[in-house]
Structure formats: C-alpha cells, structure tokens
Amino acid sequence: MSARLPYWGVKGFSSVSRSRSAFARVASNPLVYRAHTALLGRARLEAAIAPVVARVASPVDDGTVVDVGGGVAPYRSLWPPSWTYYVVDPDERVADLTDDTGTIRRLTGAAERVPLGDATADNVFMSAVSHHLDDATWEASLVEVRRLLKPDGAFLFLDGVWNPRRWVSRVGWFADGGRHPRSTETLEGDIGDVLTIESVDRLTLLHDVVIVVARGERV
Numbered sequence: 001m002s003a004r005l006p007y008w009g010v011k012g013f014s015s016v017s018r019s020r021s022a023f024a025r026v027a028s029n030p031l032v033y034r035a036h037t038a039l040l041g042r043a044r045l046e047a048a049i050a051p052v053v054a055r056v057a058s059p060v061d062d063g064t065v066v067d068v069g070g071g072v073a074p075y076r077s078l079w080p081p082s083w084t085y086y087v088v089d090p091d092e093r094v095a096d097l098t099d100d101t102g103t104i105r106r107l108t109g110a111a112e113r114v115p116l117g118d119a120t121a122d123n124v125f126m127s128a129v130s131h132h133l134d135d136a137t138w139e140a141s142l143v144e145v146r147r148l149l150k151p152d153g154a155f156l157f158l159d160g161v162w163n164p165r166r167w168v169s170r171v172g173w174f175a176d177g178g179r180h181p182r183s184t185e186t187l188e189g190d191i192g193d194v195l196t197i198e199s200v201d202r203l204t205l206l207h208d209v210v211i212v213v214a215r216g217e218r219v
C-alpha cells in the first residue's frame with residue numbers, strides 16, 4: 001500500500017494543498033522537469049542505471065523498449081541507439097516533444113493500459129512513475145508489464161521510496177506531484193507478486209532509490 005502523505009498534521013490546511021498542486025503543475029512541465037531532475041542528482045542516477053541497462057538489454061540490433069510513463073525520456077541514450085523506443089505517457093504535452101535521436105515513438109496511454117500488443121518488448125522500463133499510481137493502478141501496471149514482455153525480456157524499474165526516517169525525503173515527497181510513494185519493501189513485494197525479481201540495487205539521492213530488475217516468468 002502507498003504511504004499516506006501528511007499535510008504536516010494540519011487538517012483542513014487547503015492553501016498548503018493548493019500551493020502544492022500549483023507547484024506540482026509547474027514542476028511537471030517537461031522543460032522544468034528536465035532542469036529540476038538535473039539539480040536533484042540525475043547524473044548520479046544515470047550512472048547507477050547505465051550498468052543495469054547494459055546487463056539487461058538483449059544483445060540484438062533490433063530490440064524494443066517500452067518506457068512506461070517515460071515523460072521526456074531522459075534515459076533514452078542509455079539504450080542501444082538502433083532499438084525502437086516507445087514512450088507511453090498520459091501527459092499530452094509529452095506527445096509534442098521533439099526527439100533529437102529520431103528513434104522515439106510517443107504514444108498517449110497509461111501504465112495500466114498500454115496501447116501495444118502482447119510480448120512486444122525486450123525490455124519494459126519504468127522510472128519515477130510508481131509514486132504517481134494509486135494501488136489499483138500500480139498493481140494493474142505490473143500485470144501490463146508482464147503482458148508486454150517477450151518471454152526472455154526484462155523489466156527495469158526504479159523509483160524513490162518512502163522512508164519516514166529521512167525528513168529531507170519527506171519534504172521532497174510533500175512537494176512532489178506523485179501522491180503514492182511506497183516503501184522499498186512494498187515495491188519489491190508487489191513486483192515479486194507478478195514477476196521474478198533478479199536483482200535489487202539501491203542508492204540515496206534526495207530520496208532513497210531502488211532499482212529492480214525482474215523477469216516475466218514467475219517462479
């Protein structure tokens with residue numbers, strides 16, 4: 001279950017809630033998003049993800065990645081340039097973004113209902129999305145991941161986690177547009193209910209971050 005985010009314990013504090021929504025709207029603008037993730041340590045995150053991508057990406061020239069909730073697709077360059085790279089996102093602003101690589105196919109869709117066929121993907125990638133999904137949507141999204149993966153495909157998941165012991169992280173979640181941060185135990189447990197977890201890596205930026213690789217076949 002996702003964490004219930006506190007409004008600093010103050011009931012009916014709607015101006016805080018309104019300011020937070022306004023902030024989240026601005027922060028989710030693709031250009032603002034690029035700038036603020038750079039400030040929050042995107043380079044370190046990218047350095048942590050790169051070896052995991054290199055390990056899970058199949059050694060083929062014509063692979064397919066489905067980047068669920070891919071937004072501005074900040075990690076496209078980590079995947080083989082010759083691969084087809086689908087970005088599936090419900091935010092219509094994302095569909096208008098230009099693609100310098102010429103390899104990104106943008107689809108308007110949602111994690112729980114991806115407009116692609118079964119066994120399309122060598123890899124499904126989901127970065128910083130699960131905290132935007134309520135419990136039912138998050139669970140449905142994992143079933144979609146399993147449906148999308150080829151039999152030997154791999155899911156690469158990463159997100160910040162809910163850790164109430166880190167106050168700086170709590171402040172970060174308060175300001176975030178995503179209302180459903182989860183503990184690492186919950187995320188790993190939910191993924192393991194649907195897929196077979198192969199590896200788990202962790203690092204700490206503003207939030208503790210978990211990187212999970214899982215395969216389609218459940219043991």
Ligand SMILES: C[S@@+](CC[C@H](N)C(=O)[O-])C[C@H]1O[C@@H](n2cnc3c(N)ncnc32)[C@H](O)[C@@H]1O
Pocket residue numbers: 068069070071072073074088089090091094109110111112126127128129132133137
């Ligand atoms: C924090 S951004 C992450 C973007 C990108 N994956 C990254 O790592 O920078 C969250 C993204 O999730 C998308 N999103 C929100 N709800 C979604 C849903 N139900 N299905 C798929 N994507 C969703 C948002 O539109 C946004 O692009």
